[in-house]
Amino acid sequence: MNIKKFKTMITLVSAAFLLTSGCTSVYYSAMEKFGKEKRHILVDNVEDVQKSQEKAQEEFKDALTRIKELYAFDGGDLETFYDKLKDSYDDCDSRAKQIEKRINDVEKVAFDLFKEWEIEITQINDVKLKNSSKRSLRDSKIKYQKLETIMNKSTKGMYPVLSKLKDYVLYLKHNLNAKAVGSLSGEIVSIEKDVAKLIKDMNISIKEAENFINNF
Template identity: 50%
Template sequence: MKRLNFVPSLLFPVLFLLPLSLLLSGCQSAYYSTLEKVGYHKRDILIDRVEDTQQSQEEAQQQFQSALEHFQAVVNFDGGELQTLYDTLKADFDKSQDAAEEVSSRINKVEDVAEALFEEWEGELALYQNQSLKRDSERKLRQTKQKYQQLITAMRRAEKTMQPVLTTFQDQVLYLKHNLNARAIASLKGELRNIQQDINQLIREMQRSIRESKAFIQQLQQG
């Protein structure tokens, strides 16, 4: 499988020839065309981006789990430096927010190249002279679209589970910022169970999305 994470040296001159304004304007069709000239096709890019999203989801799971553990340490405070606990929780919130943004960015990139691939695939159907080959290609396109829809639905569902956790964490961090005392920390204990439930839900949805990613990649590779 061709991976874009480690672009061969021969690809760099081609990419640098692309005007920066072209890349920034989101003119992806020209970008994909340039990559295809050096052997990186939309199917390869899609597989690469699905794998990148899978990796970012795995990292997000770990980060949210770490944040939960530190929140537990805060609400179970039994002496020590309160400021240190707060600083750790604030850092975890920031990292969790970054992880969530990275997941969303990766999903957007998957959608972008998938749309380009399907548009190209549909356009090429009109070029067939052999009707048997055309019907087979149409069938594979339908199957790939169906599998992709399952994938992107799972990805977006997992993405949504991160926001309730971030909202709750943000509330706790903001509250502690101006109420850094044992009484304030004790008042947060009631939120612990809710956060645990939200993060457990998040992990379940992430795992479901990762399974769909693996199944989709397998289908593309077999196709």
């Protein structure tokens, strides 16, 4: 690896650690050395949420597939089906936590960006330029608030599905038999609807993130 690139990577990783540690001012200063202003960081963080939601869609689909496989169970090694479902649940649960953290990062940077913007507007003496900057700030806040609302809505939609998946996993853990599988068969329609709605909401969030990235 090129030494310069390696040093850059180490610095960026260290900067990311500073953000998670609460040393935001040091983090922003470090990122500015690489030409990354708060606006750029915000867009990068939105992209991270977008990527995580795309992966979450596939993982929740996989979990639904595991449940359908259980529903179609007609003999064999039930523990293998259970292990697959548990793995799918664990993937979905980990992804949900990652998305929550990444949205928190977005909200933190957005707050700091808009606060800095408001302060710097007061330092502009030219009335025309000041008013123009105020309009830009207002428009940017509107775009961001729309995105934040949609992202949080889709995130909240993960938890009812996760709760049901956890119920299924724990129930099967304690009842690894065909009768237990039969007891879950009536749940397939309900969770299928929940997953479909979740994926739809995530699609809306992913598209809104793309719109924000392209126009912010």
